[in-house]
Amino acid sequence: MTRRTKVQLQLIPNESERKVSFRKRKTGLIKKLIELSTLCDVDACAIILSPFNSNIDVWPSPPTLQNILTRFRDMPETEQTKHMYNQETFTRERIQKEREQLRKLSIENQRIEIDQIINQCMSGTNFDFQNNLNLLNNVDVVLRQNIQEINIRINTLKGENFPQNTPMGG
Amino acid sequence: MTRRTKVQLQLIPNESERKVSFRKRKTGLIKKLIELSTLCDVDACAIILSPFNSNIDVWPSPPTLQNILTRFRDMPETEQTKHMYNQETFTRERIQKEREQLRKLSIENQRIEIDQIINQCMSGTNFDFQNNLNLLNNVDVVLRQNIQEINIRINTLKGENFPQNTPMGG
């Protein structure tokens, strides 16, 4: 049995797989919504239009949904957009965090490299410039892998920025 | 460090914990929504009214949100409510599934018990009625624990049915 892979944020090409995923994730999403509402005493709602037929999934039930929508509609424009999310802003925030991680990792790397040099000097054994450079090089390999990992993730995020299938194609 | 506990579906009493949970779960929910939209090419939206201030979190951005809301509004009533979820229906479905599991478990239990009897008979050692009953009793203890477990979960679900803090208190 092939084990599940890390999910890539892009359209699932195979339609039957997509349907299965849709069903599972829709259920999961509504469960999460109910949890949020109950645990934190939150008024929230969701509307999900099926891509496979004309069904609509809504939560909570229409009357209370109306209530929320009304309050949303009656909000001043500035209030409405105060905490607006879309694919772009959300992805931008994620990239921002990845970059921040990279920055911190770089600083950490520098610190480790410096520690290595200091240790090498302090130990005083077989100390010569070329040897030290080689040592640093080896240390660096591992550290660079970390950076590469992060860079790959950043590039992946960049590539994902705006998938051809925008959520609001209609 | 105390490790995280299994989350109970009820209002988090401590306000600061509730705020932290709200922030985390809101982020998680929107992430899930973006995933669903992207992976399955779904039009979906969510509106979250903060219980702590007047902020509103919406996804996607208002223009596309309007699009979805308009389409929802223009749906015939029957279509709108076709796949309606609320705390009650969702919980009912979960209870239904638990009951189904219980039923299957009972059947499985019966099968195991019967197997036990058959084995006992076939082996033909120390077979007497009272002994067999005792044996079954012992087997049953474990099996009943399973049933109890399920019953507890059902009762928990029943108790959760409509927490005092309805999602739509306002």
Add this chain to the structure above:
DNA sequence: AGATCTATCTATAAACG
């Protein structure tokens, strides 16, 4: 189309800076 199973990935509670 939906139910079930399991390995794996993801979300997040709790604790702390």
Add this chain to the structure above:
DNA sequence: TCGTTTATAGATAGATC
């Protein structure tokens, strides 16, 4: 109020029936 960490609970991809 946030960011980070870590252990654990929870979600779900992929396979199968």
